[in-house]
Amino acid sequence: AQSVTQLDSQVPVFEEAPVELRCNYSSSVSVYLFWYVQYPNQGLQLLLKYLSGSTLVKGINGFEAEFNKSQTSFHLRKPSVHISDTAEYFCAVRNNQGGKLIFGQGTELSVKP
Amino acid sequence: KAGVTQTPRYLIKTRGQQVTLSCSPISGHRSVSWYQQTPGQGLQFLFEYFSETQRNKGNFPGRFSGRQFSNSRSEMNVSTLELGDSALYLCASSSNGDTEAFFGQGTRLTVV
Numbered sequence: 521a522q523s524v525t526q527l528d529s530q531v532p533v534f535e536e537a538p539v540e541l542r543c544n545y546s547s548s549v550s551v552y553l554f555w556y557v558q559y560p561n562q563g564l565q566l567l568l569k570y571l572s573g574s575t576l577v578k579g580i581n582g583f584e585a586e587f588n589k590s591q592t593s594f595h596l597r598k599p600s601v602h603i604s605d606t607a608e609y610f611c612a613v614r615n616n617q618g619g620k621l622i623f624g625q626g627t628e629l630s631v632k633p
Numbered sequence: 634k635a636g637v638t639q640t641p642r643y644l645i646k647t648r649g650q651q652v653t654l655s656c657s658p659i660s661g662h663r664s665v666s667w668y669q670q671t672p673g674q675g676l677q678f679l680f681e682y683f684s685e686t687q688r689n690k691g692n693f694p695g696r697f698s699g700r701q702f703s704n705s706r707s708e709m710n711v712s713t714l715e716l717g718d719s720a721l722y723l724c725a726s727s728s729n730g731d732t733e734a735f736f737g738q739g740t741r742l743t744v745v
Binding site for chain 2: 552554556561562563564565566569571610619620621622623624625626
């Protein structure tokens with residue numbers, strides 16, 4: 521079985537500051553890892569994914585994440601945030617044999633001017 | 634390429650009624666999954682269909698059911714609605730269910 525823990529429920533940050541949203545996972549098998557973003561009253565949009573290969577993954581909107589197998593983490597980072605990045609962010613895992621996505625509880629990123 | 638389309642976007646139903654939600658996946662995708670999103674429970678997996686067969690099922694009561702048609706479109710049905718079924722229902726499609734999933738805008742169901 522897999523589980524995902526997003527360590528911060530809310531992250532307030534000023535515009536143009538860097539941000540890191542933390543995600544830890546637990547799994548007894550190899551997994552694929554994902555970050556999704558959800559804007560108010562919208563569905564989930566895929567930001568980036570780790571399937572295999574390079575542990576540093578670049579996604580859309582200037583976001584990147586690093587897969588750390590020894591620490592079972594997949595933290596999301598952006599060097600300089602914009603007001604438009606205000607949204608809820610979800611980390612998710614799926615075992616590499618397929619099956620359901622397991623989501624964390626979400627991190628609400630609030631970017632202030 | 635069109636994305637995942639869910640209809641309707643909003644629904645208001647009365648306790649005890651039933652409801653059917655629809656999802657059209659991305660063209661060529663054969664896997665469709667459904668998730669329920671609530672403030673208290675977060676995102677929870679309902680079921681996955683692949684080539685018209687239910688391949689995985691979450692921990693929801695039998696009132697929640699689904700099906701998939703030969704064109705990969707999927708429907709989910711909830712019978713005997715309860716207040717606690719109020720949620721955002723999200724559909725996700727993927728090519729074969731083992732890599733990334735693409736989500737629709739969701740259907741916001743309110744049970745009164």
